[in-house]
Structure formats: structure tokens, C-alpha cells
Amino acid sequence: MTGVLTTHAADATxxxxxxxxxxxxxxxxxxxxxxxxxxxxxxRVVAIDDAVGGANRIVTEKAVSGSEPCFxxxxxxxxxxxxxxxxxxxxxxxxxxxxxxxVERLRALGEDPGALILAAVHGVRFHRxxxxxxxxxxxxxxxxxxxxxxxxxxxxxxxxESVLTVEQAIAVMVPPADDRTSSTEQSR
Amino acid sequence: MSRAVAWREVGHKLRxxxxxxxxxxQVRSDSEVVVxxxxxxxxxxxxxxxxGMPVYPGAFLVDSACDAAALLYAERHGREIALDTLxxxxxxxxxxxxxxxxxxxxxxxxxTDPDRMQLSVRCEDEHTGDAVARIRLxxxxxxxxx
Numbered sequence: 001m002t003g004v005l006t007t008h009a010a011d012a013t014x015x016x017x018x019x020x021x022x023x024x025x026x027x028x029x030x031x032x033x034x035x036x037x038x039x040x041x042x043x044r045v046v047a048i049d050d051a052v053g054g055a056n057r058i059v060t061e062k063a064v065s066g067s068e069p070c071f072x073x074x075x076x077x078x079x080x081x082x083x084x085x086x087x088x089x090x091x092x093x094x095x096x097x098x099x100x101x102x103v104e105r106l107r108a109l110g111e112d113p114g115a116l117i118l119a120a121v122h123g124v125r126f127h128r129x130x131x132x133x134x135x136x137x138x139x140x141x142x143x144x145x146x147x148x149x150x151x152x153x154x155x156x157x158x159x160x161e162s163v164l165t166v167e168q169a170i171a172v173m174v175p176p177a178d179d180r181t182s183s184t185e186q187s188r
Numbered sequence: 189m190s191r192a193v194a195w196r197e198v199g200h201k202l203r204x205x206x207x208x209x210x211x212x213x214q215v216r217s218d219s220e221v222v223v224x225x226x227x228x229x230x231x232x233x234x235x236x237x238x239x240g241m242p243v244y245p246g247a248f249l250v251d252s253a254c255d256a257a258a259l260l261y262a263e264r265h266g267r268e269i270a271l272d273t274l275x276x277x278x279x280x281x282x283x284x285x286x287x288x289x290x291x292x293x294x295x296x297x298x299x300t301d302p303d304r305m306q307l308s309v310r311c312e313d314e315h316t317g318d319a320v321a322r323i324r325l326x327x328x329x330x331x332x333x334x
Contacts, residue, residue, distance in 0.1 A: 039236030039245070069232045073201045082203040087254070087271055088247035089206060095247075117279075118246065124274035 022048045024100070033099045038069050041093035045100060046137070054108030056142045060097040066132035085130035090156065090164060091121070097140040098152050098171060105145060116171050123167025134158045148173045202255070206233045206245075209252040213259060219295045221260040224314060225252050229285040244283035249291065249321050250274065253309040256293045257327060268330045269305065275324035281313065288314040303329045
């Protein structure tokens with residue numbers, strides 16, 4: 001793993017006490033999360049805010065392209081709403097930031113990250129459709145870190161305009177030894 | 189192709205979705221629809237979720253529920269719908285290639301807003317009956333000329 005990913009709590013703040021901010025490219029993301037093309041729905045990490053105890057906020061970006069598989073196989077002459085980016089992929093794209101945050105958090109604590117399962121979500125508002133050409137900017141905030149589970153919230157914007165608000169998402173960890181065999185692992 | 193006609197073509201993609209979201213449909217009443225989705229071994233997106241260990245993303249069930257509700261409202265009410273809020277979703281079991289999920293959807297009118305509808309969704313494994321997910325959604329209703 002590259003050096004930028006081996007963050008420790010001791011160097012998680014700047015000399016002024018402000019949170020340290022880091023960015024990650026796609027090549028680093030591919031090493032962090034188990035998702036792969038075409039289901040790797042984050043293009044880059046714009047910022048990870050580190051605090052004592054580990055990362056607590058992440059900002060990611062994804063450019064939506066009309067050439068993505070979800071836009072293929074459609075009949076001709078559908079109305080424009082047929083080309084809205086699927087809400088499932090919008091939520092998945094937002095949630096993949098949480099997976100990065102999770103890995104970063106555990107590494108800061110010196111623990112091996114297991115798989116992250118999205119177990120429940122509450123209060124997701126869709127403010128306007130996302131269409132090809134939009135660049136999504138997701139923000140995921142870690143509200144509570146409970147050892148084997150985390151509580152998250154966040155937003156997604158396109159050009160400063162809100163498209164998604166997530167009031168609460170709950171994810172749980174599957175221990176590394178079980179993360180490829182459990183009946184419930186990595187399912188969401 | 190009008191959306192009203194398109195929604196009757198179950199088994200095809202009728203809007204941008206990661207996969208074909210509905211294989212079979214049974215509209216039971218003006219407020220209830222049951223659809224099924226069989227998870228194929230060659231589904232798009234599964235190769236990346238995850239390499240060597242395909243697991244059907246739970247979020248895709250939300251797309252199936254949305255399409256089921258859209259079909260119900262096209263057929264029985266002549267109205268188009270748009271997802272407004274995912275009130276809650278709880279996943280209880282993973283789906284893998286070879287599994288078939290039944291998605292039971294019950295629509296309830298919003299007493300305070302005639303242009304909104306709530307959908308309660310229960311997803312279960314067709315063969316075992318195991319609960320897979322519970323979903324609650326709110327849609328905006330829109331006019332539609334067929």
C-alpha cells in the first residue's frame with residue numbers, strides 16, 4: 001500500500017491543530033475497496049479529514065457518463081426521464097466513500113479492516129435527477145464509531161446543487177476471517 | 189415508445205438501471221403488485237461486486253421496487269411516479285447468482301398530499317421464504333397522458 005494511506009492518529013492533525021486533509025487517486029482506491037469495474041463508483045477522493053482516532057469525513061467525486069453500462073440496452077424513443085442515473089448507483093457511489101473511510105479509520109487504529117456491510121439506511125432524500133455529464137461530489141461523515149459498526153450521514157451535490165441527502169446509514173463490519181464466506185458479507 | 193406501453197414490457201430495461209429489474213409481474217389490485225427478480229450469473233455489474241465472489245447489490249432491490257411501483261401506477265392509475273424519499277431500508281440477507289427474490293409492494297395514499305404515495309416493500313427469497321430486505325419509499329405522482 002502506498003505511504004499516503006498509512007495514516008496514524010499521531011500525525012492526524014496539522015501543527016495548527018486543524019484536521020489534516022489528504023486526497024487519493026483511482027489507483028489507490030482500487031487497492032482500498034473490494035469493488036471493481038464497473039461497480040467501482042468513485043473516481044477520486046478529494047479529501048479525507050483526519051482527526052484524533054482516525055478519519056471522520058471524506059469527500060469523493062464521480063463523473064457520470066452516458067457510456068456507463070446502466071445506460072445500455074434501452075429501447076429507442078423513451079422519454080428523457082429514462083436517462084436519469086439510477087438511484088441505486090447514486091446511493092452505492094455515495095456509500096463507497098464510507099468504505100474508504102472505514103478502512104482509513106481502522107488503519108489509523110492499527111486494526112485490520114474487514115468487509116463493510118450496509119445494514120440499514122434511513123431518511124434518504126432525492127432532490128433532483130442526476131444525468132450523464134453530471135459530476136457528483138459526495139460527502140460522507142462518520143457520526144459514530146462503535147467498534148464493529150458505524151453510523152454515517154452525508155450529502156451529494158452536482159455543481160453546488162444538492163441531489164441527495166442521507167440522514168443516517170448504518171454499516172457493520174464482518175471480521176477479516178469471515179469476509180469472503182459469510183452469507184451476509186459485502187452484500188450492499 | 190410511450191412510457192405507458194414500455195412498462196408493460198417486463199423483462200427488458202425500460203429506463204437506465206444497472207440490471208433488468210423485473211422478470212415477472214403480478215398486479216394484484218390497484219394498490220398491490222408482486223414482482224420477481226432472478227439473479228443471473230452474467231448480470232452486468234456483478235463482475236465488479238465482487239471479483240471472484242459475485243453478490244447482488246442490495247441497492248438494486250430499490251430499483252426493482254421503483255419499477256414495480258411505476259408499473260402499478262401506469263397500469264392502474266395512468267400516472268407517472270418519481271422517487272422522492274427512501275424512508276428506510278433494512279437488509280437481512282445477501283443474494284447471489286441463482287437466487288430469485290420476490291418483491292411484494294403495497295402502495296398507500298398520502299392523506300395529507302394527493303400527489304404523494306407511500307410504498308411498503310417486503311423482499312423474500314422465492315425458494316426459502318427468508319426475508320431479504322424491507323424497504324419504505326415515498327413517491328411523487330405526476331400527470332400522464334397515455
